[in-house]
Amino acid sequence: MNSVKAGLEGVVAAETRLSRVDGQKGELIIAGYALEEFAGRATFEETIGLLWQGVIPTPNEHTALRQRLAERRTLPQATLQLLASAAEAKVSGMDALRMAAGSLSLAVPSDLGLLEQAEWVVAMFPTIVAAYWRLRGGKTPIAPRADLSHAANYLYMLTGTLPHPDQTRALETYLNTVSDHGLNASTFTARVIISTQSDLISAITGAVGALKGALHGGAPGPALDMVFEIGSTDRAETVLREKLERGERLMGFGHRVYKVRDPRADVLAEAAAMLYREAGDKALYELVRVVEAKAIELLEEYKPGRRLQTNVEFYTALLLHGLNLPTDLFTPTFAIGRVVGWVAHCLEQSATGRIIRPESLYVGESGRQWLEPEMA
């Protein structure tokens, strides 16, 4: 009889050329490149080309892709109305993104191929997130600017101010870093949906729902809240110990695959350092370093042998905070990066033509007899 792997750990469910996660060595390879090799250098548009076509776009292809994305950023009126209603109901940024993602069927011509549909979806994700953020704050959405890169335009649409090149670079490093990561829960969700020959927008919408959960993409906000709750280096041990004594999980630590430090944490820590040069900011950076070291030490004490290390979400929090993004925007911003990987996996999965359909082990009763309920 087959045994059940409740979280599917160790189960290999797909072949992929997109990324390789080595959780024992702490290595992440994206389309053949070590993360450290390209994340801080590639534009996000180059990463899109790399994941979707397998090679870095030529300068001409890069310009053309950037142009096509820029031309597809404007949301349909119905999506904007939906976001306004969502803002009135004060739903979370991820709920708003999920609802708006579904509504993109109104904008994306259904007779296009997957890759062309994907350009529309990826182009509109930042517009959705930024528009919703502004509507939630009682402000008017800012129209996208076609002359800006994907990353710069996102930051621009949040505030109406042109970002400093260092800020754009930091965001691009972040988006590149989270663009793909093996068969994580949201990517698997997208692959399952597209494997039924459903459409791209359904797959992406489902993936947003999977990413929203606290055990997947929902951790960076709470990770930053934890750092602020600690407040000063001398309180780190007390606060963290109290949490562990209460049986709470420390957000930003632990990973299903990585049993050593998540390589994405290092890349993001380095990118974040660029944003924390001023004196006051430096203090926060130092506090984060102390909290991290103490958390790892205490996790080993409370969960010996579990090898719980810093994950991507911990430094995501620091980097996005350094870009002045509020915590509500952390997970939606993750989605702006990861949607590119979801699309790439949908392309791979649909090429296999095989529906994903595992089995379950029945543990219920059998041979029960149907008795009509007695009349009162």
Ligand code: ACO
């Ligand atoms: N803090 C405290 N204890 C933890 C933590 C943590 N962050 N992570 C795992 N543990 C403990 C568990 O309670 C469990 O203890 P037990 O065996 O005594 O019951 C043990 O370590 C093993 O944990 P699992 O749940 O089996 O680990 P799993 O691989 O299922 O979970 C996960 C991985 C969900 C990421 C987990 O480490 C966690 O909840 N971390 C906090 C949330 C977080 O940071 N999520 C973002 C992940 S990165 C991403 O998805 C993009």
